[in-house]
Amino acid sequence: MSRADEVRARILAAAVEVFSRRGYRAASMNDVAEKVGLRKPTLYHYVRTKQDLLVAVYEEVLDESLTSARTIVAGAPSTREAVRRLIVERVAYTCEHRDLLTICFEEESELPDELAAPILARRRAFEDLVLEAVQAHLRATGRTLPMTPRTYVNACLGAANWTYKWFDPAGPRSPRELGDDVAAVLLPVLDG
Structure with a gap:
């Protein structure tokens, strides 16, 4: 698995945790970025929306x-x-x-x-x-x-x-x- 794939997997795991806890609508990309330990601009490098x-x-x-x-x-x-x-x-x-x-x-x-x-x-x-x-x-x-x-x-x-x-x-x-x-x-x- 490449480093980019590892980061995407971490982002997805963080999104699952955030979405399941807060609800999709209430969750933000800031919440996901914070959970995975990335800055928001870096998160958008891996995920568009x-x-x-x-x-x-x-x-x-x-x-x-x-x-x-x-x-x-x-x-x-x-x-x-x-x-x-x-x-x-x-x-x-x-x-x-x-x-x-x-x-x-x-x-x-x-x-x-x-x-x-x-x-x-x-x-x-x-x-x-x-x-x-x-x-x-x-x-x-x-x-x-x-x-x-x-x-x-x-x-x-x-x-x-x-x-x-x-x-x-x-x-x-x-x-x-x-x-x-x-x-x-x-x-x-x-x-x-």
Whole structure:
């Protein structure tokens, strides 16, 4: 990683902390510069706008999610296990990156349409990957769901993603254990 890439990574980490703590709208580039220990003109050498930082947060989350999901599906020993692992990983990632997910779930309206469109396309690609895993399981087992597969996927992702609001890092369950719990509740519908 080049020095410029290292500085950009530090800036993004600072932006995540500042945006998740203060809210995107209330945060300023001065806040980010101060957090990362740079002067504001130096910050602008690496990042053009506050919106660019917000887009970078979304890109990081969605790129990591897509890469992880593809790896999970490719390496799962069965279609059911692929779906189970996707749910567990989504819960674990959400719990482990609550600051990132707080921004993604609460600041989407801050993105102008031209910046939101590619991000929404990435999110749909992730959702479609999960949907394909569910449909592969249904085809392999000949089962059906009491709802559309997309509704099932949206319910699973909604349950997994909402943990950013209530997960307690000091609580009795680790992120992965909580993921196992959530999957245990959701999979019986798939097993129908």
